[in-house]
Amino acid sequence: MSDLYAKSLRELRALMDAGDCSSRDIVQSLHERIEAVDGAVGAYLERDLQNALKQAAAADERRAAGEKGAMLGIPVAIKDLLNVKGQSCRCGSKLLEGYVSPYDATCIAKLRAAGAVMYGRVNMDEFAMGASTENSALGLTRNPWDLQRVPGGSSGGSAAAVAADAAIVSLGSDTGGSVRQPASFCGCVGLKPGYGRVSRYGLTAFASSLDQVGVLSKTVADAADTFGCIGGYDPRDSTSVRQALPDVSGAFSGELKGMKVGVAEEFFGVGVDPEVEAAVRKAIEHVAGLGAEIVPVSFPHLQYAVAAYYIIAPAEASTNLARFDGVRYGARVDADDPVEMMKRTREAGFGPEVKRRILLGTYVLSSGYYDAYYVKALKARALIKRDFDQVFSACDVLLGPVSPTPAYRIGEEINDPLTMYKGDICTIPANLAGGSGMSVPCGFSSEGLPIGLQILAPAFSEDRLFRVGHAYEQSTDWHLRKPQLSASRRKTGDN
Amino acid sequence: MPLQATIGLETHVQLNTRTKIWCSCPVNADAPPNTAVCPVCLGYPGSLPVLNREAVRKTVITGLLLGCEIPKFSKHDRKSYFYPDMPKDYQITQYDQPLCLGGGLEIEVGGRKKYVRINRIHLEEDVGKSTHLASASGIDYNRAGTPLMEIVTEPDLANEDEAFAYLTALKRILQYGDVSHCNLEQGNIRCDINVSVAEAGAKKLGVKAEIKNMNTFRGVHRALAYEIKRQLKAVGQGETLVQETRRWDDDRGVTQSMRGKEDAHDYRYFPDPDLAGIVLTVEQIEAWRSGLPELPDRRRARFVESLGLPEGDAEVLVADKDVADYFEQVAAASGGNAKAAANWVMSEVMRVLSESGENVTSLKVRPGDIGALIRLVDAGTLNSTKAKEVFAILLEEGGDPHEIVKTRGLAQVSDQGAIKAFVRQVVDENPKVVEDYLGGKPAALQFLMGQVMRLSRGKANPPMVLELLKEMLAES
Numbered sequence A: 001m002s003d004l005y006a007k008s009l010r011e012l013r014a015l016m017d018a019g020d021c022s023s024r025d026i027v028q029s030l031h032e033r034i035e036a037v038d039g040a041v042g043a044y045l046e047r048d049l050q051n052a053l054k055q056a057a058a059a060d061e062r063r064a065a066g067e068k069g070a071m072l073g074i075p076v077a078i079k080d081l082l083n084v085k086g087q088s089c090r091c092g093s094k095l096l097e098g099y100v101s102p103y104d105a106t107c108i109a110k111l112r113a114a115g116a117v118m119y120g121r122v123n124m125d126e127f128a129m130g131a132s133t134e135n136s137a138l139g140l141t142r143n144p145w146d147l148q149r150v151p152g153g154s155s156g157g158s159a160a161a162v163a164a165d166a167a168i169v170s171l172g173s174d175t176g177g178s179v180r181q182p183a184s185f186c187g188c189v190g191l192k193p194g195y196g197r198v199s200r201y202g203l204t205a206f207a208s209s210l211d212q213v214g215v216l217s218k219t220v221a222d223a224a225d226t227f228g229c230i231g232g233y234d235p236r237d238s239t240s241v242r243q244a245l246p247d248v249s250g251a252f253s254g255e256l257k258g259m260k261v262g263v264a265e266e267f268f269g270v271g272v273d274p275e276v277e278a279a280v281r282k283a284i285e286h287v288a289g290l291g292a293e294i295v296p297v298s299f300p301h302l303q304y305a306v307a308a309y310y311i312i313a314p315a316e317a318s319t320n321l322a323r324f325d326g327v328r329y330g331a332r333v334d335a336d337d338p339v340e341m342m343k344r345t346r347e348a349g350f351g352p353e354v355k356r357r358i359l360l361g362t363y364v365l366s367s368g369y370y371d372a373y374y375v376k377a378l379k380a381r382a383l384i385k386r387d388f389d390q391v392f393s394a395c396d397v398l399l400g401p402v403s404p405t406p407a408y409r410i411g412e413e414i415n416d417p418l419t420m421y422k423g424d425i426c427t428i429p430a431n432l433a434g435g436s437g438m439s440v441p442c443g444f445s446s447e448g449l450p451i452g453l454q455i456l457a458p459a460f461s462e463d464r465l466f467r468v469g470h471a472y473e474q475s476t477d478w479h480l481r482k483p484q485l486s487a488s489r490r491k492t493g494d495n
Numbered sequence B: 001m002p003l004q005a006t007i008g009l010e011t012h013v014q015l016n017t018r019t020k021i022w023c024s025c026p027v028n029a030d031a032p033p034n035t036a037v038c039p040v041c042l043g044y045p046g047s048l049p050v051l052n053r054e055a056v057r058k059t060v061i062t063g064l065l066l067g068c069e070i071p072k073f074s075k076h077d078r079k080s081y082f083y084p085d086m087p088k089d090y091q092i093t094q095y096d097q098p099l100c101l102g103g104g105l106e107i108e109v110g111g112r113k114k115y116v117r118i119n120r121i122h123l124e125e126d127v128g129k130s131t132h133l134a135s136a137s138g139i140d141y142n143r144a145g146t147p148l149m150e151i152v153t154e155p156d157l158a159n160e161d162e163a164f165a166y167l168t169a170l171k172r173i174l175q176y177g178d179v180s181h182c183n184l185e186q187g188n189i190r191c192d193i194n195v196s197v198a199e200a201g202a203k204k205l206g207v208k209a210e211i212k213n214m215n216t217f218r219g220v221h222r223a224l225a226y227e228i229k230r231q232l233k234a235v236g237q238g239e240t241l242v243q244e245t246r247r248w249d250d251d252r253g254v255t256q257s258m259r260g261k262e263d264a265h266d267y268r269y270f271p272d273p274d275l276a277g278i279v280l281t282v283e284q285i286e287a288w289r290s291g292l293p294e295l296p297d298r299r300r301a302r303f304v305e306s307l308g309l310p311e312g313d314a315e316v317l318v319a320d321k322d323v324a325d326y327f328e329q330v331a332a333a334s335g336g337n338a339k340a341a342a343n344w345v346m347s348e349v350m351r352v353l354s355e356s357g358e359n360v361t362s363l364k365v366r367p368g369d370i371g372a373l374i375r376l377v378d379a380g381t382l383n384s385t386k387a388k389e390v391f392a393i394l395l396e397e398g399g400d401p402h403e404i405v406k407t408r409g410l411a412q413v414s415d416q417g418a419i420k421a422f423v424r425q426v427v428d429e430n431p432k433v434v435e436d437y438l439g440g441k442p443a444a445l446q447f448l449m450g451q452v453m454r455l456s457r458g459k460a461n462p463p464m465v466l467e468l469l470k471e472m473l474a475e476s
Helices: A009-017 A023-041 A049-064 A106-113 A156-163 A180-186 A220-230 A274-289 A302-323 A338-349 A352-365 A371-394 A417-422 A428-433 A462-474 B053-065 B160-176 B217-236 B282-290 B296-305 B311-318 B321-333 B338-356 B367-378 B384-397 B401-407 B416-429 B431-438 B443-455 B462-475
Strands: A044-046 A075-079 A117-122 A169-173 A189-192 A213-217 A260-264 A293-297 A397-401 A436-444 A450-457 B003-014 B077-080 B090-093 B104-109 B112-125 B129-132 B137-140 B147-153 B189-199 B209-214 B244-249 B254-260
Touching: A009 A023, A009 A220, A023 A049, A023 A075, A023 A117, A023 A156, A044 A156, A049 A117, A075 A156, A106 A117, A106 A220, A117 A156, A156 A169, A156 A180, A156 A213, A169 A220, A180 A189, A180 A213, A180 A436, A180 A450, A189 A220, A189 A462, A213 A220, A220 A436, A220 A462, A260 A274, A260 A371, A274 A293, A274 A397, A274 A436, A274 A450, A274 A462, A293 A371, A302 A352, A302 A371, A302 A417, A302 A428, A302 B077, A352 A371, A371 A428, A397 A462, A436 A462, A450 A462, B003 B160, B003 B217, B053 B112, B053 B147, B053 B160, B053 B282, B090 B112, B104 B160, B112 B160, B160 B189, B160 B217, B160 B296, B160 B321, B189 B217, B209 B217, B209 B254, B217 B244, B217 B254, B296 B311, B296 B321, B311 B321, B311 B338, B321 B338, B321 B367, B338 B367, B338 B384, B367 B384, B367 B401, B384 B401, B416 B431, B416 B443, B416 B462, B431 B443, B431 B462, B443 B462
Parallel strands: A075 A117, A075 A169, A260 A293, A260 A397, B209 B244
Antiparallel strands: A044 A117, A169 A213, A189 A213, A189 A436, A397 A450, A436 A450, B003 B147, B003 B189, B077 B090, B104 B112, B112 B147, B129 B137, B189 B209, B244 B254
């Protein structure tokens, strides 16, 4: 079987269960696919085939011994900010050059225990700051649907790898839309679980109160399976919740009768591209056609989301990133005294967007500005949370666009941070409120670029995302379309 | 109006928990450098803090012992500044909602009592330890993440003696609460001093200097004595002082300016998003309150009332909790002779402690052994001189007091015949002294008594010797 790399997680599991292929076969097939297409896409930063084959062999042995499991033998690509013992973890930065993780993130440990194969580290915006992966200091990642365009970000490598059939599933992280937006740009599924659902232990922190580990996959069911493995309470993360994972057994019936689906017009009034609006509205009609009831709701404080986010996230980041000082790990620029060494290391190691956000965060926490910025942003955050509470008292899920536009051209927006920041408006609210959300492919622009439908639900009702997402996905064929990638070994930088 | 100093102290106390505040690494400053560490206390990417509940309990216990109010909600904040010994380049501390508020303790200086108010107690993390070598600097992160409690006073202290008395009283309470090892050499207690001078009765305090990182009480006393004199002189001469941080140079006995107010850090405090707040229920706080240890004042009163000790003895014994505990065990084993137990501890035991610098808990002589010696003396089996000999042996070698008395033949001789023989010999050999005694010199009796004891190698029962001696002299 030569096209194993193109299959979904569930298809591969069925094949392995039937004895028609092994985990080793899958890894080998993926390896060949990556060799063929990733020169052009540039999703991967690092891979260790021998190590992956070893993990795959172990999974094959477990399966031979009668073990079954959702993730047993499935290769997973890892966003570069998750700690995997013995691997590098550069977070798309030059500053962590040489750092080798001494431990597994909790989500990685769970994958390992389930027999998944950690295969490859994928690119991202430096320290997850960005929406195009152009802020990576380690290389350019391209959108498999149009190599001149960005894959979105910050989990751009995770999305591009899945879209290019160069990964079965991948882990990303979503602080302001960093899983959902690249999924939308690349035409794959992107799940952001509720805050506290997946342990953040081992996820290099960008903004601790907003960060959540997420999944990028080819189908909604694949995302649900991966989520079922990595989710759950973790005593190592004080913000992790003690609530049981949702029962997803009824989520894959395709049945939407009795579901109330909210639509808030505010989400279409933020400069949404007409083609995006048309595709999303059509998708909502489609969902109604599957038996769901459409409920108009309002989200009055959406306009404050971006401003609040770009105060809270940089404030937290400015302290989270303080530890990258060259003292204990990573790159170091020497100097005569330690404090000077720390300054020089940070000056040389961080890229411009990271520096911009550290400065922003330092500023808004400074004495005299704290109340005017940080405290006010927390108030806006509370209002947005209240908007969600009201919305979800009237409906089960909220539907809308993920990003106002499809993928833009490389270099087009990178020098205009404010425009870039505004592109996060539809995804940020879920992070501010701690809710769950998902992007599902729902069409293409006239230029052939994927468009995503955003489904939002309360924090610990991910089952609703799966139910609506799966019903929609299985009654459309957007998820089955594949980008035309010539299997040549093009190098990053070629067009 | 005369000038008057005003002092406030911020005392950092390392808690004696088994593990660190955010991770399960052992609190062990003696481990080889950087061996008691993990990704959490090294601030590795992705690591997260989880609060040690025992550290919370010990902080609250301290608060309860000091009469603080314990709010039902408190939280941790990040305090940002860059320094290599701080793994995350921010310290997790408590800014505006600490674990304990208010309270205070009584001190006594020169016979005058004074109540020193506490402002707050908060719980934070200690940092690593830098070592500067000739060509490089090294950092040991074993200490990083040790639970550290900061106890902040109101500006209620007026001079170095009061500051010293406060620290001594505080240390005693910390020991009683078993919240810290209180070992100053190990840096378990470290202190920042805030001091200013102003006209007595002035509404506004003077310009303050902060003297950082004092690690002995003696040092605090000396530094304050110097600094108050310096400020008084400057203000007296009409100089304007500037707010600054100063360093105490113990060798030269002076304070020196480190940095002015303009170089002060902006710590950019904000709530740590990695930690949920601390919620304490009334039931929890009351459960801890009901388990509080007896404080020195109460214990002293009990020693007087139920053990019948003189005030002075009780005061001496309760000064150090370990010594007081030791005394109680001696008394319990003494067969009811608490006064004798007090005498033993205050004379023999405390002498040994001050000579050797040892802690009473590590003495080879166990309290039960001294209790046994007291009973042997009270039973007439051992005289007090020989009891001290046994004590000396126990101190060196340990062992069972009864065995030592037996194997070394130290038991008191109370055999009338044997003692009579010694007495006769002494009377016969010292006719002149006997004459002196009979001639009305009672001091001569002491000499004769000493001679008898010498002959018996100290084993004779002294009251019996005295009785027989008097008897025989009356006959002669």
